[in-house]
Amino acid sequence: MEKKKVIYSAMQPSGVPTLGNYLGALRNWTNLQEEYNCVFGVANMHAITVRQDPQDLRKRTKDIMALFLALGLDPEKNIIYVQSDVKAHAEIAWILNCFTYMGELNRMTQFKDKSQKHSDNINAGLYTYPVLMAGDILLYQSDLVPVGADQKQHLEICRDIAGRFNGVYGDVFKIPEPYIPKVGARIMGLQNPEKKMSKSESENQNNIIYIFEEPNVIRNKIKRAVTDSGSEVYYSEDKPGISNLLNIYSSVTGKSIEEAVKEFSGVGYGEFKLAVADAVVDTLAPIQQRYKEYSSDKAYIEKVMKEGAEKASYIAEKTLNKVKKKIGYPIYK
Ligand code: TRP
DSSP states (O other), X not given: OOOOOEEEXXXXXXXXOBHHHIIIIIHHHHHHTTTSEEEXXXXXXXXXXXXXXXXXXXXXXXXXXXXXXXXXXXXXXXXEEEGXXXXXXXXXXXXXXXXXOHHHHHTOHHHHHHHHHTTTOOOHHHHHHHHHHHHHHHHTTOSEEEOOGGXXXXXXXXXXXXXXXXXXXXXXXXXXXXXXXXSOOOOBOSSOTTSBOOTTOOSSGGGOOBTTOOHHHHHHHHHHSOOOSSSOOOOOTTOHHHHHHHHHHHHHHOOOHHHHHHHTTTOOHHHHHHHHHHHHHXXXXXXXXXXXXXXXXXXXXXXHHHHHHHHHHHHHHHHHHHHHHHHTOOOOO
């Protein structure tokens, strides 16, 4: 039997997950679990590169686990786990730091952005964040990593680090490739459709729809979304607001943009927005329902976390041991 390829991805437990996270990434994950061996992490070690409230962080970590389950990720078929539960992450990160050049890290655009945003706390962790991330991917000998535009540079540096290590020690790491999903959506903010809908851009709450938001709140936000001049619903660069709503509608309904435009020909902005809102609410409702059930079952979530950590550690340790042998750490029989 042909071995399934390994796909790795992770999500930080910082902020509250948005419709953008769902349509851009999370939704695809559930489609991958039949075809691939999937490893999905809650990247809480990444999250502490900016200050976190401890209680909040712990809660959000569990919430993301509950979200994974609510999305339909099966903990028997995939590995879903919390990064800090697998010690190998910290260990490999140090080793890989010694195979990463400062010049490479200096070029990372996310570091530049984040150090501007958190200018009071430009810590070394923020700087070596891409190395920690490279370790995540390489520990599981991942073939593929689903990446959006914002993570592309991180995957590039991961490939460079892995290639450099392999160049010295032989084929230790699988060099990962980007996975471009068949259907992917780049969802923009409702108030600022020129910029991605992101949980870190949360100054204006009306800009973002959260996965767990109440239906009436979602409806109101979509009603208030900025629209463009004119009154017709069509897809065009000079109509970023309407085009974004069309994208959202198309990705939650599975209809193509052309179909959607046809459906709304002759329909005003107001009516169009109501239809988009209904479609979004209908898509999120079952996830919200399952999320409620899972998150109230603390014992089950903990069990999934513990078992996930064990399965992840088993694979991660195998790679780590190979690496330790190669670089000359002691070996015990
Ligand atoms: N840095 C990613 C983000 O902020 C999260 C992440 C951590 C990740 N480790 C990863 C993504 C490994 C893909 C692969 O979205």
